[in-house]
Amino acid sequence: MKKEKNIITASPAETKKIGKKFGRKALSRKETFFLALYGNLGSGKTTFLKGFAEGIGVKEEVTSPTFLIYKKYKAEDEKNFYHFDAYRIEGKDLALLGFEKIVEEPKNIIATEWSENIEEKIPQKAVKIFFSFLSLKKRRLIVEDDGGIMNGSFL
Numbered sequence: 001m002k003k004e005k006n007i008i009t010a011s012p013a014e015t016k017k018i019g020k021k022f023g024r025k026a027l028s029r030k031e032t033f034f035l036a037l038y039g040n041l042g043s044g045k046t047t048f049l050k051g052f053a054e055g056i057g058v059k060e061e062v063t064s065p066t067f068l069i070y071k072k073y074k075a076e077d078e079k080n081f082y083h084f085d086a087y088r089i090e091g092k093d094l095a096l097l098g099f100e101k102i103v104e105e106p107k108n109i110i111a112t113e114w115s116e117n118i119e120e121k122i123p124q125k126a127v128k129i130f131f132s133f134l135s136l137k138k139r140r141l142i143v144e145d146d147g148g149i150m151n152g153s154f155l
């Protein structure tokens with residue numbers, strides 16, 4: 001069943017808080033959790049992921065991996081958090097990074113910024129969030145959860 005949810009946040013803290021809730025949910029999943037983020041520069045993707053990382057128990061500070069393509073962090077329950085930034089790459093570049101293996105491992109939680117650039121590599125079961133800029137402090141988040149992974153419990 002196709003599920004879609006529209007969220008408007010009025011501050012970075014609010015965006016982080018929603019991210020954290022998604023993180024708690026991701027941690028409870030037994031399979032790979034894949035979160036695909038879309039939207040322009042400054043729309044709040046990294047801010048969201050800072051909260052998300054907190055929710056999955058990452059202790060280090062999450063910073064944008066734009067120049068590194070991805071960063072790996074240790075999360076709770078022996079899970080790994082892979083944070084990709086596809087701003088400078090294309091889908092075909094991911095093969096070199098062992099992307100397929102990363103996506104196959106159930107202990108991995110993966111989030112991709114600039115998913116537009118690697119659309120053909122985004123798994124069908126990914127939870128997708130489309131970010132947009134409304135005003136200085138307001139952002140819109142459209143959540144698409146075709147796999148019903150969030151179980152309608154994400155707010």
Ligand SMILES: Nc1ncnc2c1ncn2[C@@H]1O[C@H](COP(=O)(O)OP(=O)(O)O)[C@@H](O)[C@H]1O
Pocket residue numbers: 009010011012013014015039040041042043044045046047048113131136137138139
């Ligand atoms: N409601 C909001 N949600 C998220 N970020 C916000 C919000 N309001 C203002 N901001 C600011 O917008 C910027 C978002 O940047 P960032 O999260 O790095 O975006 P992206 O990763 O999409 O480029 C930050 O400077 C943040 O403080």
Ligand SMILES: [Mg+2]
Pocket residue numbers: 045046064113
């Ligand atoms: Mg970013």
